[in-house]
Amino acid sequence: MTDFQAAMDRDFGVIAELIHLHAHEASERPALVDGARELNYGALDALMDRIAAGLQRDGLRAGDAIAICAASSVNYAAVFLGALRAGIAVAPLAPGSTPASLARMIEDAEARILFVDAATAEVIGDAAAAGVPRIALDGCEAGQALEAWLAPAGTRPAAVEPQPASPFNIIYSSGTTGEPKGIVQGHGMRWAHVRRGAKYEYGRDTVTLLSTPLYSNTTLVVFFPTIAYGGCVILMPKFDAAGYLKLAEQHRVTHTMLVPVQYQRLMAHSAFDAHDLSSFRFKFSTSAPFNAALKADVLKRWPGGLIEFYGMTEGGGTCILEAHLHPDKLHTVGQPAEGSDIRLIDESGREVAPGEAGEVVGHSAGMMVGYHRQPEKTREAEWFDPAGKRFIRTGDVGRFDDEGFLTLFDRKKDMIISGGFNIYPSDLEAVLREHAAVADVAVIGVPSEQWGETPVAFVVRRAGDDTAADALLQWANAQLGKTQRLARLQLIDELPRSAIGKVLKRELRERDAAR
Structure with a gap:
């Protein structure tokens, strides 16, 4: 040996x-x-x-x-x-x-x-x-x-x-x-x-x-x-798609980490299929919602396994989707990783019944010590089960299926409560993505005197498409349930994103408020 x-056989070691x-x-x-x-x-x-x-x-x-x-x-x-x-x-x-x-x-x-x-x-x-x-x-x-x-x-x-x-x-x-x-x-x-x-x-x-x-x-x-x-x-x-593909082929890359928007840009690149990517063993993704259709395209056209990690920087457990092994579960973020205890809780902090939706909380060996110099914020991020076991709250709402795969609906803070009904923006975004004109989309909740909150969509059209906003709005609302219908749909050149691809919905809310 x-x-x-x-x-590597030790329970703890030092990377350096x-x-x-x-x-x-x-x-x-x-x-x-x-x-x-x-x-x-x-x-x-x-x-x-x-x-x-x-x-x-x-x-x-x-x-x-x-x-x-x-x-x-x-x-x-x-x-x-x-x-x-x-x-x-x-x-x-x-x-x-x-x-x-x-x-x-x-x-x-x-x-x-x-x-x-x-x-x-x-x-x-x-x-x-x-x-x-x-x-x-x-x-x-x-x-x-x-x-x-x-x-x-x-x-x-x-x-x-x-x-x-x-x-x-x-x-x-x-x-x-x-x-x-x-x-x-x-x-x-x-x-x-x-x-x-x-x-x-x-x-x-x-x-x-x-x-x-x-x-x-x-x-x-x-x-x-x-x-x-x-x-x-x-x-x-x-990152740029052409440069990435060139480096991947040149260096015979075996592993990579990409956020979903990067996968989207790579798969849409005109020269993607012309590059030899046969050296890849595993591709990873995390940090932002990864829609099922895009995962399916990656599996079809890019050699090697596709792994999606779901978790938080704060730690507290991870779900892993081995997409290449579970092509029927691409709408999920996978199952809890070994050593991860993932549970769902309601507004009162009680665990929900099987099959019900709730906030995702997790426990594992990989949990943050806490927020630096912010003990109150640390306490807000923690949940303890009746036995005193410490979990980290994710702020995400999800539900487990009968096989233990977790489907996420949305960030708890992004959930829209309209006329007493819970509306998950991800559901509306998924419908809009089915339209051939839609390249990217984000839905937010905005204040409404009549309903409390109402959904508004921001849509990026595919290059060269000239479908009008009103036409997209009418199409979407014809597909959506009565309580889900969009109040407005705004065309936008590009969604505001962080450096790792998260849509900055706060900026969209500010933009709508300024309107």
Whole structure:
């Protein structure tokens, strides 16, 4: 048995130490590629040592935090991993946030050092986090150049021994519903993600293409297993369908994580079928609703298995749909993963009867420690069963079928109550997608004097289509039940989305209110 196999057999391990084992066993094997640069495991291990030692030299101790706000790159990944080797938590921040929001996140994380690149430094400005030292990942003038900041070559950091509850990273919620909250994930949570990787054939020959950002948990649930098992990660700083397909074919990619809107754009690309994608073993998706018709198209035209993860960055259990094994369940998000206890509760916090809908709550080994410095928000996110078992509330409404597959209806906050009836926007969106003119759609609830709330649709038409809004509205309402009918339908060029593809319904509500 190799040292790596022995490490993976343990109930808990440290990802940063696995990289040291890979560097010892196969130092020349590629680990990270970003288009401009490639780093093998030997070089990555040595760079991580210099980063960890540099942080310790600057007075950071295990349990402290740094922040990274930059586009995905080899240096970004190396700093993240090097900080973990020193037992330091990483707060990866979204460059698309406002300067004020970034300043609040940096302050909330109590970040001791901020790592940036030229583009994000310009967005942040000089005023935000003015007292926090800045290191420039790309050597720009926004801070001290990374190469100059590093500890000398050959320096080894002082050893640390993280525990399962030790903070691994602080992921800030996307802010789609308001002020971002810092979700503290422990080393034990990430180790649970790594250990389930064996089921999806991660190994030394894995080549993973990632076009979602490294600040997103969506990306990290695939990034860390790839590196932990000794595979190679291809980082794509900005997604475009043509570029993605070219890289996938060139590097003989085996694994990938994509959000549904990226699958949509890839499958619609005119050159999709001309590319050789036969090397793929598994494709993953999470973070946003993935409609059944799109899943079916991916299964038909793209080799390899298709896995949909349903869960929250906060943890608390996962449902997994192995779409290639259950083509009759594409309307669901799958069954609870091994070790996940998923239940449904009503408004009073009581479990619902079998077959009834309720809010999804979950428990697993992979749960957040809590929201950083926000104990009240943490308590709001928790539910305890009568025996005192801790669950995380998702805010999603769903129902289990007789085989234990979970169908989601909507976010609880997005549910529309019109004239006393519950209307799920996802039901209305599914109907509208059946029209040949509709490329994308989102439905929101808006205030109504007569009904309390009433549904309004925002529709993106397919390229070249000129179907009028009134015609689409009449067609949709003819298909919908009396209580579901749309009050208005508005044509829009593009739905507002976060960087990982979530529709920003808050922005649509604001747009409708301004109207």
